[in-house]
Amino acid sequence: xxxxxxxxxxxxxxxxxxxxxxxxxxxxxxxxxxxxxxxxxxxxxxxxxxxxxxxxxxxxxxxxxxxxxxxxxxxxxxxxxxxxxxxxxxxxxxxxxxxxxxxxxxxxxxxxxxxxxxxxxxxxxxxxxxxxxxxxxxxxxxxxxxxxxxxxxxxxxxxxxxxxxxxxxxxxxxxxxxxxxxxxxxxxxxxxxxxxxxxxxxxxxxxxx
Numbered sequence: 377x378x379x380x381x382x383x384x385x386x387x388x389x390x391x392x393x394x395x396x397x398x399x400x401x402x403x404x405x406x407x408x409x410x411x412x413x414x415x416x417x418x419x420x421x422x423x424x425x426x427x428x429x430x431x432x433x434x435x436x437x438x439x440x441x442x443x444x445x446x447x448x449x450x451x452x453x454x455x456x457x458x459x460x461x462x463x464x465x466x467x468x469x470x471x472x473x474x475x476x477x478x479x480x481x482x483x484x485x486x487x488x489x490x491x492x493x494x495x496x497x498x499x500x501x502x503x504x505x506x507x508x509x510x511x512x513x514x515x516x517x518x519x520x521x522x523x524x525x526x527x528x529x530x531x532x533x534x535x536x537x538x539x540x541x542x543x544x545x546x547x548x549x550x551x552x553x554x555x556x557x558x559x560x561x562x563x564x565x566x567x568x569x570x571x572x573x574x575x576x577x578x579x580x581x582x583x584x585x
Contacts (some may be wrong), residue, residue, distance in 0.1 A: 414448040418456035418463050421548050421582035425449050429579045430469055434558075435571035444485075446499075448473035453550065453582055455506070455514065455535065463506040465516055465533070467578070469499040489565045496524045504528070512536070516552070529554070536579075546584035553577045 430446040451467035469504060472494040474485050484494040503518035509532070517530040531554045538548040555575045 413528065416453035418459075419546070419548075420452055420454040420585050421583045423449060423451045423453065423467065423582045424547075425578055427581035429577070431577045431579075433575040433577075435568075435573070437569055438571070442476070444474060445468070446473050449474055449578075449580075452585070453580060455548075455550075457508070460506050460508040460514070463503070463514070465503040465506070465518065467501045467580075471497055471499060489562055491523060496522075520556070522556075522561040523563050527556075527560060528557070531573075547581060548584075549579070549581045550576035551577065551579040 401404050425448060428449050429479050430449050431443060432445070433441050433443050436442045446469045448470040449467060452464070453466075454462075454463040454464045471491045472486060473483055474491065474493075476482055476485065485491055488495070498521075500521045501518055503516050505517040507515040511517055512535040514533045514535070515530060516533045517528065520529050521527075531552045533550055533552045536549040538546070538550055540546050553575065555573055557572050558564070558574050564572075
């Protein structure tokens with residue numbers, strides 16, 4: 377009787393073990409859910425400053441338009457096609473990188489008369505809400521901080537391409553153009569000789585991080 381009991385116990389244990397393996401196999405698709413969820417998350421891209429541009433335009437003496445650039449931009453961009461609310465844009469521009477092809481003018485722009493780079497070394501934009509409009513167009517609302525003043529603004533951001541480079545690194549690009557009044561940010565010196573209205577174009581190329 378003991379041998380029968382032992383055999384029965386072994387058989388029962390084996391059956392239970394087999395049932396446990398079978399049950400785990402049946403539950404395998406559930407374990408894949410996090411991966412499927414991850415697929416809907418936004419890819420975060422790091423701004424490639426070498427291939428990105430920040431260009432500004434302002435009227436001079438109410439006669440012509442003058443152009444300058446900021447050469448140092450950094451930050452991250454994440455756009456989620458399926459769930460736009462999970463998207464984000466976070467950009468930083470170093471004021472000291474302003475370049476108008478004239479050292480004397482650049483130093484004046486960095487002075488307290490204009491940007492005051494010593495006290496306000498960066499210009500930043502941080503998104504608060506992003507919506508997908510159509511095709512390659514997005515609506516981005518966020519806070520622009522310039523000259524120590526923060527203003528909420530909404531711009532249209534257009535994606536311009538996405539593909540791996542020759543090293544296999546995934547790259548994406550986008551661009552926006554918008555206009556601000558510099559006086560709204562406490563920069564009123566020399567208006568109207570140097571116009572109040574400033575148009576900025578921000579063109580970004582970024583790599584998947």
